[in-house]
Amino acid sequence: MDSFSFCTSKISIIIIFLLSFHQSESQFIQSTHLLDLMIRDYTIRNFKLNLNTGITQKIYLPSNFSGIDIETVKLRCGSLRRYGATIGGFHISSGVTVEPCSERVMLVRQNLGSNWSSIYSTGYNLTGYNYQLVSPVLGLLAYNANPDGVATNPYEVNVVGTDQNPILIDFLSNKSSGNPNLDPKSTKTNSSVLCACFTSNGNKTTFSEQVSPYVCKGTRQGHYALVTTLEPRKEDNGGGGGGGGMVTSSTEVSGGGGGKLSxxxxxxxxxxxxxxxxxxxxxxxxxxxxxxxxxxxxxxxxxxxxxxxxxQVSMVGHVRAPTASGTRTLPIIADDRYKNTHLNHYP
Incomplete structure (x- = not known):
């Protein structure tokens, strides 16, 4: 099992090295799991071992991951259970369980921003649920760590809470905000906005109500976002393009021409x-x-x-009948001798 994890880590590092020569485009990576592995390997490679336990560290990714904000912190498993933790908009309550964890755990907080959040919109088929993103996707993942540093064969650790001891995600915190549609001055929950939780072990999405304005509640590590009902497109001849398919308003703008007839x-x-x-x-x-x-x-x-x-037609009584003109010649005896001869034959 250790050799397999080691090989997986090496392969991920090689893929990252190859991708570092390309421009920043989200189309290079279409798998959310692969993106998590790459972020994990970058975090491990750039983690400062001289920092004390509990100190938050910012991780700078290469240019081809532009728009992703990463923070990490290494904690003792016992301290995380007893006191909880806060990192970049994630507030982990005390009383959570961390398993399997022998001594230390490394928390990685992701803010995918507008460039990379669309991977979850397409990968988890949000449009099939008739929803669209209205916030960046925030992720919290946990990995095992050695006492003297980060583990050479990292694997994901489960941080599990309960309804009484949840994990709260604040989308209006300074670290996780960035969407102009989220009003920090709002004092009531927008009923049209829901919380979406994307499970890390499959393409399953769960939706729930907000616990307070732009604050969601979860019971384990994973990725979260705010979504709203998908509305029909409206034509806009001035059409401008958004970043990575991220929706930044309740009405999605189309940059093309006329729409199709119903x-x-x-x-x-x-x-x-x-x-x-x-x-x-x-x-x-x-x-x-x-x-x-x-x-x-x-x-x-x-x-x-x-x-x-x-x-010629003439009337004969009450009937119309054709008539001919009298043009017939009457017979005449030629001479008297013939007449006499002819008469002598008869007594």
Whole structure:
């Protein structure tokens, strides 16, 4: 187990060394667990061993982790149980349990800021819960430590409290604030703002009410943030980009052009368009039928006019009948000799 932890630590250090040559972009790291390991290794490498137990130390990360604020402190496990501790907005009550811990524990407080908090928004699918971040993500992690320094094979230690002895997270403290939407002068809890707890052992998120304005309560180490209900986007032609997907207002601003039509508008438009097309098609069919009928009537009239011109029509009683003009020639005997000869044949 020790050799495995040692190898994991070495691999993390190598990854950090490679990433130090890149620019500061949150897209390089998409795993929240990997980010915790890198922060842990940087903290261990830069921890000042000559500081006394209980003295808070600030850890400066490389430029590719720009926006992350780290503080650490080394404490005795017994002192942490009896007296609790305060570090960068986290107030650990007395009576918590620390396990497994033989003698000392190293607490690491993270403030991911606006550049890196979006990793938790996407990794834990906050939009699937219909929520958005309104504060930076604050993290509190604990690791084992040797009496003479930090352990060479660090592993995470569980700091567990209860409802009576909780861990309070103050988002308005000088160390953890940084969001203009959090009003330090507010004296009542905003009901639309909830506390979100991101478990470190899985992609599970729990939501709870604030215990006081912008103060959340937890029962163990982990990552916490303030969230509010996700609201529809509004168009803004002036669109400016926020940092790392961090939402800094109750209305998310879109920097693009026009939005998509809703489904019901598309349906109504389709019905109206189909109706107009059907009316135009019906009018076309009627016009064609009228044209054909007029053509047939015109041909019938022409036929009747021709027949009436060829044969004169006259009334015979109450009936119209065609009549012809008297143009037939009556028979005439050619001469008297033929007449006499013809008459002699008959007695």
């Amino acid at each position: 489904r019901w508008k598309v349906a109504i438009g389709s019905v109206i368009g189909s109706g107009i097309a059907a009316i135009l098609l019906g009018m076309l069919v009627v016009a064609m039928l009228v044209k054909v009928k007029k053509k047939a009537m015109r041909e019938e009239m022409e036929r009747r006019a021709y027949e009436e011109e060829a044969l």
